[in-house]
Amino acid sequence: MIVRLALRAVGDLTLTLGAVLLLFVVWQGWWTDVQANAKSDELLIEARAEFIAPPADDAATEVRDTEPTEVVEPPATSYAINDPIAVIYLPTIGQERVVKEGTDRDVLNQGVLGHYPGTGAPGQVGNFALAGHRTTYGRPLWDLAEMKAGDPIVVETAAGYHVYSFEKLEVVEPSRWEVLAPVPGAPEAEASRASMVLTACHPKFSAAERLVGYAVLDRSVPRSQGAPPELLADDRTEDS
Template identity: 40%
Template sequence: MVLMALGLALLLVPVWHLWGTDLVAAQAQERAVVAMSDRLEQAGSAPGTEAGGGGAGTPPVTARPPYGQLIGLVYVPRFGDDYARPLAEGTDPGVLDTLGLGHYPSTALPGEPGNFAIAGHRQSKGKALDLVHTLRPGDRIHVRTVEAYYTYSYRSGEVVAPDETRVLAPAAGAGSRILTLTTCYPRWGATERFVGRAELTSWRPASAGPPAEIAAAVAGDRVRGEPAGHRLRRSG
């Protein structure tokens, strides 16, 4: 009986790793989305849309936050109409395992010239970038901060070795504003890394409200978590 119980426990370990940690992280990310949405609205990032409102000139850049602090929210319509994940400073397990998406501190910030690079898990722990392989050229990735909504258009992806640090190098070309997504590859493994590239194509001040493509998702941020984790499981 003891051996049978031990064998059952060993079988449940990978189940918990994939499904249990996913549920716990999904709930934590739901709470973080609601908290960040409240903070953005209080700062003047209204949930409604306005006619026009497209940004002209140089986009504003948020101040670099302390490690582990939330920067904003990321929306990827290709991943689901209600897909939203919190974006925090840092890429260690303390950030990625609970908050979903982490910003490499050595890289540019949203809207800033250079390479704005973020990381996320492919499987388990909220699997923030599970569907990265579905991205197609032209797909939009929206980043919402206190200052603005930044829209990046997806360009291409590649598979690289885990130690390929060139993907975090500054963007080539003066004034280029690139977004880099990094996650594990293949989908159920971690022997390599998938790297996706997008380019900033537009922005609008927070006071103008979100782009129409994500207006419903932004409005829904305030009621996420009813029931907790449901929306993340549905879109992941």
């Protein structure tokens, strides 16, 4: 009798633990996506409104009206953790996300991509290095492995648009920090071109390795010239 009661208690406990685990999986795999995607949408609206806001003074207006021929960005060192610094468009995998400074969980769990502090600025010589979740919290890089050579990546800032061309994918160990170097993979080299890396955990639902996507800058477009065709082709119609 005692054994039977003990077995029943163990069975009840197992069912309870199973239910708790199932609820955790649902929360981790679904509810975090709901929350992060809602936050991401809110941040996109705020960032776009800030990008197209009129200049604060007449002097800035004069500069804006001169139809600049280049896109000038602030140095990467001017960003503070959690600052929104850009919006990134990955048309191939259907993603539009704010880029914020920092790669801590507090940043990435907002459904954004995080800029590695100390790496390059958008569109500038060096390595504009980003991280994002591949699973949970909006999973912005869920389909990173589907990107192909030549796919466009557009980075929008207050100054304009930077159009990158995707080059390749690579799976590396988490300790391979040289992919964040000014010349990705070559920490001793001096950068002479603008590049980008996108990093995410690999495989899905694991942090055993890192999936790295590499891209290089194709061109920059001042905001005064309007959105590049890579965005217009994606039915983007804002002032954009």
